[in-house]
Structure formats: C-alpha cells, structure tokens
Amino acid sequence: MSDSFNGSLPLSFDDETTPGGKKSIKWETIARVTGLMQATIIAGRLQASGIPARAWQEAAGQALGLLVGALGTGYVAVPEEYVDEALSILEEEE
Numbered sequence: 001m002s003d004s005f006n007g008s009l010p011l012s013f014d015d016e017t018t019p020g021g022k023k024s025i026k027w028e029t030i031a032r033v034t035g036l037m038q039a040t041i042i043a044g045r046l047q048a049s050g051i052p053a054r055a056w057q058e059a060a061g062q063a064l065g066l067l068v069g070a071l072g073t074g075y076v077a078v079p080e081e082y083v084d085e086a087l088s089i090l091e092e093e094e
Contacts, residue, residue: 028083031076031090039074049089051082
C-alpha cells in the first residue's frame with residue numbers, strides 16, 4: 001500500500017499559507033492557589049468574562065489528593081494577551 005501513514009506529523013504550520021492554521025499560544029500563570037478546586041473556580045470566573053483560562057495541578061498531587069505544598073498547588077493560566085484583563089478582574093473580586 002503506497003498511501004500508508006508513516007506516523008510523522010508536521011511540527012508547525014505556517015499561518016500565512018494554512019487557512020485556519022494553528023497559532024502558537026503562550027499561556028501565563030496568573031494565580032497560584034490551594035488545590036485544583038479553587039483554581040477551577042477562578043478559571044470559570046474568567047471564562048464567564050470571555051477570557052480563555054485553564055486550571056491545572058501537578059498530576060502527582062491530583063492523583064494523591066494533595067491540597068498543600070508544591071504538589072497541592074492549583075494554577076490558573078491565560079493567554080498572554082489576556083493577562084492584564086484577567087488580573088484586573090481578579091483584583092475586583094478581592
């Protein structure tokens with residue numbers, strides 16, 4: 001079969017030549033909180049305001065159910081172009 005897939009995929013796409021091509025997004029961590037639950041709530045608040053946001057926790061901490069220490073820390077990240085807007089929303093909430 002000459003049309004078989006060899007397993008290699010392009011590493012990057014050229015935005016100028018690929019309609020709807022992939023664009024690299026740099027995510028900035030804007031909050032460090034106790035646990036994934038708090039991070040998820042903050043990310044949800046930002047998303048409700050139209051800001052793309054992600055909440056995450058180190059996999060080992062999440063698997064073990066840790067809420068304290070480095071592995072228990074929850075993180076909230078937004079694309080770099082939304083950092084100022086996201087921080088101002090979080091400051092209003094405090």
